[in-house]
Amino acid sequence: MSDLVADLLAGKHSALARVITQIENRSPGYREIISDLHQHTGTADVIGVTGSPGAGKSTLVDKVAATYREQGQTVGVIAIDPSSPFSGGAVLGDRIRMASNAGDMDMFFRSMSARGSLGGLSTATTDAVTALDAFGKDKIIVETVGAGQNEVDIVRTADTVAVLVPPGSGDDVQMLKAGILEIGDVFVVNKADLDGADRTVQQLREMLQGRSGRPDSGHHGPTELAPEHGDASDDDLDEEEDESETWNPPIVETVANRGDGVEDFLDALANHGEYLDRTGRREGQARERFAAEIRTLLREDANELLVDELDRRGGIEHYVDAVIERDTDPYTVVDEVLAPLRACLDERRDES
Amino acid sequence: MSVEQEQTERTIRCLVAKVGLDGHDRGAHVIARALRDAGFEVIYSGLHRAPDEVVQAAVQEDVDVVGISILSGAHNTLVPKILDGLKEYDAFDDRLILVGGIVPDDDQEELRGQGVDEIFGPGASMEEMIDYIHENAPER
Numbered sequence: 096m097s098d099l100v101a102d103l104l105a106g107k108h109s110a111l112a113r114v115i116t117q118i119e120n121r122s123p124g125y126r127e128i129i130s131d132l133h134q135h136t137g138t139a140d141v142i143g144v145t146g147s148p149g150a151g152k153s154t155l156v157d158k159v160a161a162t163y164r165e166q167g168q169t170v171g172v173i174a175i176d177p178s179s180p181f182s183g184g185a186v187l188g189d190r191i192r193m194a195s196n197a198g199d200m201d202m203f204f205r206s207m208s209a210r211g212s213l214g215g216l217s218t219a220t221t222d223a224v225t226a227l228d229a230f231g232k233d234k235i236i237v238e239t240v241g242a243g244q245n246e247v248d249i250v251r252t253a254d255t256v257a258v259l260v261p262p263g264s265g266d267d268v269q270m271l272k273a274g275i276l277e278i279g280d281v282f283v284v285n286k287a288d289l290d291g292a293d294r295t296v297q298q299l300r301e302m303l304q305g306r307s308g309r310p311d312s313g314h315h316g317p318t319e320l321a322p323e324h325g326d327a328s329d330d331d332l333d334e335e336e337d338e339s340e341t342w343n344p345p346i347v348e349t350v351a352n353r354g355d356g357v358e359d360f361l362d363a364l365a366n367h368g369e370y371l372d373r374t375g376r377r378e379g380q381a382r383e384r385f386a387a388e389i390r391t392l393l394r395e396d397a398n399e400l401l402v403d404e405l406d407r408r409g410g411i412e413h414y415v416d417a418v419i420e421r422d423t424d425p426y427t428v429v430d431e432v433l434a435p436l437r438a439c440l441d442e443r444r445d446e447s
Numbered sequence: 448m449s450v451e452q453e454q455t456e457r458t459i460r461c462l463v464a465k466v467g468l469d470g471h472d473r474g475a476h477v478i479a480r481a482l483r484d485a486g487f488e489v490i491y492s493g494l495h496r497a498p499d500e501v502v503q504a505a506v507q508e509d510v511d512v513v514g515i516s517i518l519s520g521a522h523n524t525l526v527p528k529i530l531d532g533l534k535e536y537d538a539f540d541d542r543l544i545l546v547g548g549i550v551p552d553d554d555q556e557e558l559r560g561q562g563v564d565e566i567f568g569p570g571a572s573m574e575e576m577i578d579y580i581h582e583n584a585p586e587r
Contacts, residue, residue, distance in 0.1 A: 109538045112509035116587075120457055183458065184483035190504060191493035198499035200536075203507055208458075208488050 097124070100131045103230055108200055111230050115205055118222040129222050132229035139171075139228040142364060143250030144238045145275065146259030151285040153192035155259065155351035155360070156238050160202055161195035162357055163234050170196075171203045171227035173220060175239040175249065178208040189238065203227065217248035218391055221384075224252050247278055252384065254377060255367045257281045257360070260299060263291030276302060279344055281363045287348035287356065299346050340374055342367065404432060459584050461512040464492040464501045466529070469519035478514065478547065481573040487512075487580070498525055502532030505542065511584045517548040522558065530562050541585040545576075 099117075102110030114132075117125040142159075144152050153174065160170045172193075178185035187206035196202040207223065209216050220237060227235045239249050250256045258279035282303070284296050345363045349356030371377035405411050417423045463479045465472055472494055479489045490508045492501060505513045513533070515526060526546060533539040539562065546558060547567045555566050564583065567576055 107537070108506050109509070109536050112507050112538075116460075116509040178488070182484050182486045184486045184488060186479050186483045186489045186491055187508075188491050188493075190490055190508075194493075198497060198503055200503060200506075204504075205507055206488075206490055 096131050097128065100128055103132070103226065104135060106231070108203070111203065111226060112205070114226045115207075115223050118219055118226065119207060121219075125222075129225055132225050136225055136228040139224075139232050139235045140255075140368060141224055141228075141235045141237065141253045143253030143256040144236060144259065145240070145250050145256065145278075146283075146285075147261065148240055150259040150261045151349075151351045152238050152240075152259050153189045155283065155285060155349060155357070156236050157193050157195045158351055158354050158357045159361065160193075160204075160234075160236065162361060164196065164199060164202055168233040169201045169203075169231065171205075171230070171232035171235045173205050173207055173223050173227070173235070173237045175207045175209055175216070175220065175237070177240065203230075203232065217252070218388075218395070220249050221252045221388060247275070250278060251387070254371060254380060255280045255364055257283055257364070259283045259285050260295060261286050262289045262295040280342065280367045281360070282344055282346045283349055283360060284346060285349050285351050288350050288353075292348065296346055296348065303344055303346070340370070342370055401432065404436075408432065457587075458486070458488050459512065459580065460488045460490065460508060460510040461514055461580070462490045462492065462501070462505050462508060462510040463514045463516065464496055464504065465494050465516050466492075466496050466498060466501055466525050467517065467519055467521050468495065469517055469521070470494060471518045472516075474518070474547065475516045478516070478573070478576070482577065482580075485577045498528035499532055501529050502536065502538075505529075505533060506536045506538045509538075510542065511587075512543045512545060512580055514545045514547060517546065517550075520549070522546060522548065522550055523554055526558055526563060527561055541587060543580065543583055543585060545580075547571075 099110055099114060103114055114125075114128055116122075117128060144156055146152050156172060156174070160172060163170050174187070174189035176185055176187045176189060185208040187208060189206055190204060193202075193204050196204070205223065207216075207219065224235055224237065237249060237253055256278050258275055258281070260282060262284055282299055284292055284299065286292070345366070347356060347360045347363050349360055351357070368377075371380070405414075408414075414423075414428045418425060418428065461482050463475050463482070465475055475491070479491050482489045490504060490510060492504055496504075501513070501515065504510075513529070515522075515529060517525060530539065530544065533542065533544075543565075544563050545565050545567065546563050550558065550566050550568060558566060565579060
């Protein structure tokens with residue numbers, strides 16, 4: 096075990112911060128760190144918060160974190176902001192909203208940028224949650240702008256997902272249909288003192304009723320993690336445990352900057368937590384999460400292996416040239432590159 | 448991506464902090480944006496931060512550069528508090544500490560003695576500062 100891991104487990108804040116940096120940079124050795132930390136995890140409640148820009152996510156998270164702190168619980172927050180695709184730089188401003196927890200070291204707040212080039216933001220987020228969990232945080236909040244698939248993947252690291260909707264955003268609510276609506280376990284209409292809040296609540300309610308026909312009301316529907324290689328999955332086992340009870344996502348109204356409705360929101364989160372425990376879905380979600388993580392890592396590592404192999408064979412461009420000349424086609428190229436790998440695996444299988 | 452590539456492309460993280468009662472943040476905004484455009488990740492603190500909030504941010508965000516903007520003249524009071532806090536959390540040695548603002552020459556001497564790496568006064572150019580950070584960002 097490295098000194099860094101030992102320091103983190105001993106509760107040293109700067110070690111936790113450095114581990115997250117190594118995760119973000121994918122520094123040499125970060126894998127060993129996560130491996131060492133894994134056995135110390137599994138105790139934290141992970142809450143995902145997503146919603147359109149300006150919905151009030153950071154402000155609500157600040158108030159929620161402060162309330163947890165008042166209850167004597169330790170909190171870790173990961174706030175993800177977009178980075179510029181051109182310079183790679185970013186201004187991470189979510190910290191500005193963390194006024195209620197100023198100077199409180201047991202409220203660990205970390206900004207992460209969606210570094211496009213490194214990819215695998217969901218992997219980095221999962222690993223950062225692992226670090227916070229191993230550190231001993233009771234509650235971990237992952238906050239991100241809900242804009243696309245990347246964000247949907249990120250909030251899947253959470254046990255409970257809250258989706259924030261600002262009022263008067265009729266079109267935004269329409270937009271939510273494309274993916275965000277399905278992942279929410281709790282919906283929050285923030286800035287509920289503004290005109291149009293009632294209407295937004297009404298629209299949300301109608302839309303949520305529309306989704307009740309789904310086979311599994313959890314955000315970890317059986318289809319989204321369908322095995323890609325045809326391997327038998329045991330995800331199905333978990334479906335039988337309590338088929339009768341489904342979760343109807345509540346809609347909570349808050350005015351985050353005044354702190355109104357924060358208690359209701361926390362109650363809703365707690366209710367969902369109890370529901371997960373009661374139905375055994377918490378375990379099911381954890382299984383799916385680990386399965387997804389293994390698949391993602393396999394894909395990334397296999398991809399890296401193949402990039403090296405492509406380089407060794409003279410780079411992808413030379414294959415592209417051949418494809419453009421119609422000398423060959425993409426499928427044949429893939430078969431050719433993968434052939435040694437397949438042969439090797441067959442050989443090993445025979446041996447064992 | 449190979450290991451070498453990852454290391455050379457390591458993203459530098461900077462905290463741009465406004466501390467104390469000084470409400471002049473135009474300069475800090477301009478600097479935050481320039482650093483962003485230079486490819487850094489910038490964490491902006493917001494106005495009116497107490498020294499322990501700046502320490503909290505510098506430690507938790509694990510920034511390479513702590514940039515403190517003070518235009519109020521209170522640097523002799525506030526900067527040492529931040530430096531002490533960073534030392535307390537073992538986050539002083541491998542961090543570049545920069546101060547921006549109006550700091551008289553005599554005070555500059557003293558701040559450097561306490562551990563401030565560089566002070567940028569009026570007239571300092573963005574390029575100067577960005578180059579300085581590139582050259583002096585701590586190896587980790």
